[in-house]
Amino acid sequence: MRIGHDVVLNANExxxxxxxxxxxxxxxxxxxxxxGEPFPxxxxxxVGKPLVEKSKVFQIxxxxxxxxxxxxxxxxxxxxxxxxxxxxxxxxxxxxxNNKYFVYFKFFPGTPPSNPDCPWKSVKEERLKATNKDEFxxxxxxxxxxxxxxxxKAYPNIDAVWTRFLQTFDQVGGLINYxxxxxxxxxxxxxxxxxxxxxxxxxxxxLPKVYxxxxxxxxxxxxxxxxxxIFVKFVxxxxxxxxxxxxxxxxxxxxxxxxxxxxxxxxxxxRQLYPDHFAGYDLVGQEDPGKTLLEYLDALLYPSEQVPxxxxxxxxxxxxxxxxxxxxxxNLIDAVLLNxxxxxxxxxxxxxxxxxxxVKQRNIAVEVNPISNQVxxxxxxxxxxxxxxxxxxxxxxxxxxxxxxxxxxxxxSYDFYMAFMALAGEDxxxxxxxxxxxxxxxxxxxxxxxxxxxxxLWRQKWDAFIQKLLHQxxxxxxxxxx
Amino acid sequence: MRIGHDVVLNANExxxxxxxxxxxxxxxxxxxxxxGEPFPxxxxxxVGKPLVEKSKVFQIxxxxxxxxxxxxxxxxxxxxxxxxxxxxxxxxxxxxxNNKYFVYFKFFPGTPPSNPDCPWKSVKEERLKATNKDEFxxxxxxxxxxxxxxxxKAYPNIDAVWTRFLQTFDQVGGLINYxxxxxxxxxxxxxxxxxxxxxxxxxxxxLPKVYxxxxxxxxxxxxxxxxxxIFVKFVxxxxxxxxxxxxxxxxxxxxxxxxxxxxxxxxxxxRQLYPDHFAGYDLVGQEDPGKTLLEYLDALLYPSEQVPxxxxxxxxxxxxxxxxxxxxxxNLIDAVLLNxxxxxxxxxxxxxxxxxxxVKQRNIAVEVNPISNQVxxxxxxxxxxxxxxxxxxxxxxxxxxxxxxxxxxxxxSYDFYMAFMALAGEDxxxxxxxxxxxxxxxxxxxxxxxxxxxxxLWRQKWDAFIQKLLHQxxxxxxxxxx
Numbered sequence: 007m008r009i010g011h012d013v014v015l016n017a018n019e020x021x022x023x024x025x026x027x028x029x030x031x032x033x034x035x036x037x038x039x040x041x042g043e044p045f046p047x048x049x050x051x052x053v054g055k056p057l058v059e060k061s062k063v064f065q066i067x068x069x070x071x072x073x074x075x076x077x078x079x080x081x082x083x084x085x086x087x088x089x090x091x092x093x094x095x096x097x098x099x100x101x102x103x104n105n106k107y108f109v110y111f112k113f114f115p116g117t118p119p120s121n122p123d124c125p126w127k128s129v130k131e132e133r134l135k136a137t138n139k140d141e142f143x144x145x146x147x148x149x150x151x152x153x154x155x156x157x158x159k160a161y162p163n164i165d166a167v168w169t170r171f172l173q174t175f176d177q178v179g180g181l182i183n184y185x186x187x188x189x190x191x192x193x194x195x196x197x198x199x200x201x202x203x204x205x206x207x208x209x210x211x212x213l214p215k216v217y218x219x220x221x222x223x224x225x226x227x228x229x230x231x232x233x234x235x236i237f238v239k240f241v242x243x244x245x246x247x248x249x250x251x252x253x254x255x256x257x258x259x260x261x262x263x264x265x266x267x268x269x270x271x272x273x274x275x276x277r278q279l280y281p282d283h284f285a286g287y288d289l290v291g292q293e294d295p296g297k298t299l300l301e302y303l304d305a306l307l308y309p310s311e312q313v314p315x316x317x318x319x320x321x322x323x324x325x326x327x328x329x330x331x332x333x334x335x336x337n338l339i340d341a342v343l344l345n346x347x348x349x350x351x352x353x354x355x356x357x358x359x360x361x362x363x364x365v366k367q368r369n370i371a372v373e374v375n376p377i378s379n380q381v382x383x384x385x386x387x388x389x390x391x392x393x394x395x396x397x398x399x400x401x402x403x404x405x406x407x408x409x410x411x412x413x414x415x416x417x418x419s420y421d422f423y424m425a426f427m428a429l430a431g432e433d434x435x436x437x438x439x440x441x442x443x444x445x446x447x448x449x450x451x452x453x454x455x456x457x458x459x460x461x462x463l464w465r466q467k468w469d470a471f472i473q474k475l476l477h478q479x480x481x482x483x484x485x486x487x488x
Numbered sequence: 489m490r491i492g493h494d495v496v497l498n499a500n501e502x503x504x505x506x507x508x509x510x511x512x513x514x515x516x517x518x519x520x521x522x523x524g525e526p527f528p529x530x531x532x533x534x535v536g537k538p539l540v541e542k543s544k545v546f547q548i549x550x551x552x553x554x555x556x557x558x559x560x561x562x563x564x565x566x567x568x569x570x571x572x573x574x575x576x577x578x579x580x581x582x583x584x585x586n587n588k589y590f591v592y593f594k595f596f597p598g599t600p601p602s603n604p605d606c607p608w609k610s611v612k613e614e615r616l617k618a619t620n621k622d623e624f625x626x627x628x629x630x631x632x633x634x635x636x637x638x639x640x641k642a643y644p645n646i647d648a649v650w651t652r653f654l655q656t657f658d659q660v661g662g663l664i665n666y667x668x669x670x671x672x673x674x675x676x677x678x679x680x681x682x683x684x685x686x687x688x689x690x691x692x693x694x695l696p697k698v699y700x701x702x703x704x705x706x707x708x709x710x711x712x713x714x715x716x717x718i719f720v721k722f723v724x725x726x727x728x729x730x731x732x733x734x735x736x737x738x739x740x741x742x743x744x745x746x747x748x749x750x751x752x753x754x755x756x757x758x759r760q761l762y763p764d765h766f767a768g769y770d771l772v773g774q775e776d777p778g779k780t781l782l783e784y785l786d787a788l789l790y791p792s793e794q795v796p797x798x799x800x801x802x803x804x805x806x807x808x809x810x811x812x813x814x815x816x817x818x819n820l821i822d823a824v825l826l827n828x829x830x831x832x833x834x835x836x837x838x839x840x841x842x843x844x845x846x847v848k849q850r851n852i853a854v855e856v857n858p859i860s861n862q863v864x865x866x867x868x869x870x871x872x873x874x875x876x877x878x879x880x881x882x883x884x885x886x887x888x889x890x891x892x893x894x895x896x897x898x899x900x901s902y903d904f905y906m907a908f909m910a911l912a913g914e915d916x917x918x919x920x921x922x923x924x925x926x927x928x929x930x931x932x933x934x935x936x937x938x939x940x941x942x943x944x945l946w947r948q949k950w951d952a953f954i955q956k957l958l959h960q961x962x963x964x965x966x967x968x969x970x
Contacts, residue, residue, distance in 0.1 A: 007842060330916075359489050387867070431812030
């Protein structure tokens with residue numbers, strides 16, 4: 007009944023599967039038997055990342071074409087090392103450190119304005135003053151991520167980790183939302199996911215105000231056009247590797263209903279302007295303290311109440327909570343009633359058997375982001391992640407990485423590893439991984455024609471992956487990685 | 489669809505429900521809103537117990553008749569304060585402290601034998617030497633429990649906490665297994681559960697060797713007769729409060745198959761000898777490193793292979809694990825195939841949709857012990873306990889407390905509180921609690937006649953509870969607890 011039960015592996019795939027499963031069982035048993043090593047999915051990723059990187063299963067997953075990453079956010083897709091090593095080295099980049107030792111950034115054409123609570127200093131000059139450039143850069147990097155040696159102490163509860171999480175977006179906002187960086191950042195995002203063997207992505211975008219050196223700002227239309235142009239450029243340059251992607255416009259679930267209505271209307275306009283690269287609308291932000299979908303009901307019903315009704319697909323974050331029977335928890339029900347195309351997280355889904363039935367019947371994808379749920383403290387040991395039940399029952403789920411940059415991940419492989427090792431049993435094999443990749447394309451917002459094209463590209467890459475792994479295995483005399 | 493959906497509350501029950509729900513919502517929201525207090529079920533019980541005791545919901549649950557506790561173990565049912573304050577004050581009680589500062593106990597008629605690694609000293613004399621008697625007693629108490637100020641540090645993983653857990657049984661074994669104490673201990677267990685408004689209990693018993701002051705030991709027959717006699721005596725003395733209980737003989741899942749066969753045969757004999765107080769057979773111990781049910785298959789099939797087949801009910805611990813697809817995890821499948829009457833823990837059940845179907849169809853009770861699963865590190869935040877899904881789907885579950893003494897709990901109320909607050913939504917109300925109590929009687933090993941009698945007694949107590957709570961509420965001018 008598990009996801010992948012209907013996948014039939016050919017002879018070569020079976021050989022790769024045998025290799026993969028040898029390593030999987032080895033790694034599970036290393037932790038499972040008495041006094042074993044910590045099981046990487048049971049350790050907070052903020053400290054457990056090196057354990058993952060030692061895994062040979064992880065190495066195989068990295069080289070595997072994983073299809074589509076469908077749940078990402080605009081300003082957290084890129085490995086933050088890139089911001090440090092590339093962006094903060096650019097001309098006119100300034101930093102300031104507030105009284106809690108958090109660093110913020112901004113570009114200014116000349117002498118920065120006075121900022122008494124957090125005085126601006128040239129990054130270039132600060133770096134020169136530092137005794138060790140690499141150490142300076144590493145401190146900048148750590149300062150903009152959630153990484154900390156003792157997560158339980160630093161983030162004692164969900165509100166604490168969310169406060170810090172949202173702050174990191176502010177810290178790097180001044181870098182990413184600078185027009186030249188904005189363009190490069192998105193290109194870098196596509197590059198990193200492509201390098202991680204992801205063929206397609208959909209991300210939530212706030213369509214933020216982007217500033218230029220002279221202080222003027224560029225609006226949503228410029229942002230959408232930029233996304234469109236870079237998608238086109240990148241696909242053009244990587245025709246045999248990458249299929250493209252789409253933007254999901256996302257409001258913050260704290261704004262007044264009128265703003266949501268404006269955003270819904272803008273979404274309708276963008277969908278007409280960019281039918282190939284604009285997918286729909288969502289609301290984002292910490293769900294528990296945020297406004298419910300119900301509070302935005304009128305605005306969200308606007309498209310369907312037009313004559314004739316306008317089709318605006320929704321991709322609602324819903325049920326990203328440990329609480330049950332609360333207003334947040336009811337978002338899950340309302341998302342389905344509002345005809346959502348997919349559900350972001352849907353962490354609480356298992357507690358709603360009736361919604362589960364509807365999700366399965368209507369083939370509504372559940373976007374599962376294992377590491378995000380762990381780092382943001384919904385669950386500590388990923389073997390307790392409720393999506394294990396969805397995997398066991400062949401639900402339409404896709405694995406994504408939410409905000410990989412913020413917790414030191416990169417691309418999609420870390421989350422795929424967690425799904426493979428912790429959301430499915432020791433006996434779940436290559437068929438699960440293959441089906442997750444196939445699902446991700448099927449459950450994307452692509453048209454049938456786009457899906458068919460993306461699927462062909464993925465299949466070529468898949469066959470090449472199988473060939474390459476077998477070749478490596480034979481070359482190495484029966485041990486893939488020597 | 490949730491457990492209790494079919495319960496219809498009468499007018500008085502509705503009033504009590506309104507009071508209960510007022511407090512529940514108050515307590516949930518105290519934690520749910522930003523910067524709220526820690527939610528007790530999300531904190532390891534070893535440090536979170538005082539949070540529970542502050543709860544008015546907990547106070548109501550304590551006074552509520554809860555029916556049956558069906559998953560307990562022979563030597564961990566009693567609040568360990570009783571061992572300290574009663575048993576260690578008895579004549580001839582000796583203690584020794586090993587090189588890791590753990591205290592063991594034993595009774596000796598005169599000068600104890602030499603025990604170089606852990607020299608015996610009179611408890612009475614040691615207590616006299618202590619500067620503060622209460623402090624001395626409290627140190628003894630803490631030493632025999634899992635309680636520690638920093639559980640994450642003291643017990644970094646499941647193996648570590650299980651090692652310490654099993655050690656506590658050894659530490660107190662010398663007290664409990666002394667014949668006069670053994671009798672009193674069991675009487676005290678019944679007393680505490682009765683005081684906690686539990687009407688009936690079934691427990692797993694190892695039927696251990698019990699020693700007398702002269703060094704001679706008493707065997708399984710004496711132990712079973714003792715249980716029988718005390719059940720009869722206690723029920724006789726508490727005819728309007730308590731309905732009795734049954735023993736489930738339990739082997740350790742590390743012994744050779746031949747031992748299991750002997751135990752199965754003894755179980756058959758005990759069931760004939762004590763049809764009213766002997767329920768069946770089980771295997772206990774840490775499941776992951778232990779032997780699987782499959783390894784004991786021949787012994788376990790013995791009763792059904794006789795001509796004519798002998799009916800020996802099984803109550804297998806199964807699926808008490810975070811691992812999926814491993815031999816332990818398969819115990820769950822084998823338990824059902826071996827026709828188990830109930831499943832102890834069944835923590836992994838959600839990951840097995842086919843077994844779930846069978847469990848529901850055959851009405852196999854799942855014995856859920858929330859605090860045990862938290863303290864023994866299967867799950868940290870009880871809102872992530874997989875039984876939340878079983879509650880949501882009206883599965884035949886019963887709530888029990890496993891080994892309350894070891895982690896400082898008492899009776900059943902702490903676990904009932906966790907079930908009410910964390911395994912069900914904020915909106916789950918008195919109907920859930922009432923149905924859990926009804927279920928516990930229905931899913932016990934009682935005969936229909938016994939169930940009907942126990943059910944009547946429970947119902948009288950339930951009505952009195954409703955009356956009393958309303959009376960208190962009215963007396964207090966609209967606030968139950970002043």
